[in-house]
Ligand SMILES: [Zn+2]
C-alpha cells in the first residue's frame with residue numbers, strides 16, 4: 001500500500017465495534033443468540049462445551065419462566081477434532097485452508113501424502129474403476145450454486161456425505177473435497193461424512209472454495225499434483241450429549257403440546273450463530289411472545305436438541321423418550337434470515353386452520369408454499385413416529401451456505417431486524433396453533 | 443440443516459469452477475495475474491518463493507518482448523512465519539483466528555499466556571501508565587471504516603505499525619490487535635510492525651474482526667479475560683530479495699525513461715492477487731498495449747520490486763542503483779478495482795500535458811484529482827531522489843481492505859473487466875507521456 005497515507009496523524013478515534021449487543025440488550029432472541037455465541041462459544045456434539053451449553057440453557061429457560069426444564073442425556077459416538085493441515089507439495093508448495101470432516105479417519109501425526117486424482121463431479125468418482133485410486137488422494141469438485149430455498153445442499157452435499165466412502169471403495173488413501181458452500185472465502189466448510197459398515201474409513205477433509213479453484217486450475221493445466229494431508233482428529237465412542245426441554249404450560253394441559261425445536265450443538269470452527277443458536281433464539285422468544293395476550297390453550301414445549309450435527313441423535317433420543325402425544329411440531333434451523341414462505345402438511349386436511357396461519361403471515365410478505373414439509377432433523381423422528389402436523393417457516397437461504405459450518409458462523413452475521421422478523425412470524429403461528437382446541441393433524 | 447433435502451438423488455453435475463482462467467486466456471494482464479498466483483503462489487520477501495517469482499518474472503517479461511530484463515538482488519532482514527495460534531483461555535476457551543505481524547518477537551513453542559488489558563483506541567494505549575502492562579497482553583481495538591480512497595489505512599494502520607512497540611514500552615509481554623481491515627470474515631490481516639532501536643520486540647499478532655468483536659463484547663461485560671499466544675516465526679537477517687526490471691525501448695533512447703512499478707513480493711496468507719500481482723499485471727499489459735499504434739518515443743521500464751511488504755526495500759535498492767535520469771514514475775499497488783481518479787504533480791507546471799492526460803481519461807469516467815500525489819512505495823525513493831513527475835491512477839479502494847493481507851487475497855477476487863479497465867487507463871497515460879518529447883517535470 002501507498003506509504004504516504006501512513007503519515008497522517010491520528011487525533012481522535014471512536015470506538016465502534018460491529019456488535020449490536022448494546023442496542024439489543026433486553027431482547028430475548030438477541031440475548032440468547034449473543035449468550036450462546038459469546039458466553040458458551042462453539043458447542044461440538046459430546047464435548048465439554050456442549051455440556052456447558054446445556055447448563056446455560058437450563059438456567060436461561062428457567063429464568064425466562066419455562067417450567068419442567070430438564071436436561072436429558074444420551075450417549076453418542078462423537079468426533080473430536082485434532083490438527084487439520086493440508087498443503088500442495090506439487091506443482092508448488094501451497095498451504096491449503098482445510099477442515100476435517102466429522103468421522104474422518106485419523107492420519108499419522110506427520111500426515112499422509114499422495115498423488116491427486118481430480119474428479120469434477122461425484123458421478124465421475126463413481127465411474128472410476130475399482131482399485132484405480134490405490135494409494136492416491138481423491139479430490140472431488142462440484143458446482144453448487146446459491147438459491148433462496150437452499151435446494152443445492154441436498155444433491156451437492158452428497159459430495160461430502162457419500163464422496164469419502166465411495167473414494168475409499170476405489171482404494172483411495174484419503175479424500176479432499178471442495179467445501180459444500182457458496183462463498184469465496186478461505187474458510188472451509190466442515191460437516192459430517194459417513195463410512196457405512198464394511199467400508200474402510202479414510203482421512204477426509206474439505207478445502208475452501210478459493211483453494212478448490214486453485215486445485216481445479218492446476219488440474220486443468222495437466223500438471224501432476226500432490227497433497228499432504230494431516231487430520232489428527234478422532235472418532236470417539238461413549239461421549240455424552242443431551243437435549244434440553246422446557247414448557248410454557250397451557251391453560252388446558254390435557255391437550256397435546258406444540259413442539260418447537262432447534263439444536264444446541266454446533267460445529268466448532270465458528271460459534272454456531274446461524275447454525276443454530278439463531279434457531280434456539282427464535283423459537284424461544286416466539287414461544288414467550290405468543291403468550292403476550294395471555295396464556296395459550298396448549299402447552300408450548302421447546303426442544304434445544306444435542307448432537308444434531310453429527311447424526312441427528314438428539315431428535316432420535318427425544319422421540320424415543322417422549323412417547324406422550326404431541327399435536328404439531330416445528331423447527332428453526334436455517335439461519336437468521338427472514339421467513340419468506342410458509343408450508344404445512346394440513347393445507348387440505350385442516351384447511352380452516354391452515355388458512356388462518358397463512359392469512360396471519362400474508363401481511364408480512366410471507367407466501368404460501370405447496371411443497372412437502374421438511375420439519376427439521378430434531379423434530380422429524382417424533383413427527384414420523386406420531387404422524388404429526390407440521391408448519392415450516394422457510395427462511396431465505398440465499399446467503400446461508402456462505403457461512404454454514406465455517407469459521408465465519410459468528411454473531412456479527414446476524415441482522416437483528418431479520419431475527420426479529422422470524423420471532424414475529426413464529427409467534428403468530430404459535431398463537432394460532434396454541435389456541436386451537438380441535439384436533440390438529442396432517 | 444434439514445435432512446429431507448439430502449434425499450434428492452443427484453443425476454447430472456456440471457463442472458463450473460469460479461475461474462475466469464479459460465475465458466481470459468491470451469489476455470496479458472490476466473495471464474500474469476493467474477500465473478503469479480497459481481504457478482508461483484505466495485511470495486514472501488526473501489523467501490525461496492520470491493526467488494522463484496523472480497525467475498518466473500524474467501521468463502515472462504522476456505517472452506513478452508521486454509529487453510534488458512534483469513534480476514537485481516539485494517540483502518534484507520526478513521521475517522519467516524512459524525506457527526500462529528491464539529486462544530482465549532478465560533472466560534471461556536475459544537480458538538482465535540490470528541496471524542503474526544511481520545517482525546513479531548518469537549514466543550516459546552508452548553506460547554505465552556497472560557491477562558488481557560483492552561484498549562479501545564491507540565490513544566488509550568498511549569495514555570496507559572508506564573509499567574501498567576507488566577506481564578500482560580495488550581489488546582488494541584480501533585474503528586477503521588471503508589472508504590473509496592482507502593484513507594482509513596493511514597491513521598488506523600498505526601495500530602499495527604506502532605501499537606506493538608508502544609505496548610512494549612508499557613511493559614506488555616505481548617500484543618494482539620484488531621486486524622486493520624474492513625471485512626467481517628474470520629481471516630486475520632497480517633502486515634509489518636516495527637520495534638524502533640531501543641524498544642524490546644514482543645510477540646505481536648492480529649485477530650480477525652469477528653474475533654475482535656467477541657473480545658470487545660467480553661471486555662464490555664467486565665469479565666476477566668486471558669489469552670494464550672503462540673507465534674513461532676522469526677525475524678531473520680541476511681536473506682536475499684531482489685527486483686526484476688525490463689524495458690520496452692523507445693525510438694529515442696536518449697530521452698529519460700518512464701518508470702512503472704508494482705511489487706512482486708506478497709504476504710504469505712493468500713496468493714497476493716490484489717496485492718500486488720494485479721499491479722504487475724496492469725503495468726506490464728499497459729506498457730505493451732501503449733505500443734499498439736507503434737513504438738513510443740521514450741523507453742518504458744517496468745519495475746517488479748521485491749520486499750515491498752516488509753519495508754519497501756526494493757524501491758530503495760532501485761533508487762540507489764539506478765541513478766540514471768528518469769522522466770516520470772507511476773505505480774499500481776491498490777488492487778484490481780477500477781480507476782476512478784487521476785492525479786499528477788504537474789497540473790500547473792506542465793498544464794498542457796496534464797490536461798491531455800485528464801482529457802484522455804475523462805471519457806472513461808475518470809475524474810481529475812487535486813490532492814498530493816502518492817506515487818507508491820516502490821517508486822517513491824527514486825521520485826524523491828530525482829524529483830520526478832508522477833501520475834497517480836487512483837483505484838476504487840472500497841473493498842480493498844476487506845482482502846488486504848488476508849488469506850482471502852486470491853485470484854477469484856479479481857474481476858477481469860475491472861482489471862481490463864485499469865490496463866486501458868494506464869495505456870492511455872503511457873502513450874501520452876511516452877510520446878512526450880519535451881521535459882516532463884513536477
Ligand atoms: Zn502492496
Ligand SMILES: [Zn+2]
Pocket residue numbers: 001717751847
Ligand atoms: Zn501490502
Ligand SMILES: [Zn+2]
Pocket residue numbers: 263275276308333334443
Ligand atoms: Zn443446523
Ligand SMILES: [Zn+2]
Pocket residue numbers: 275309405443
Ligand atoms: Zn449444521
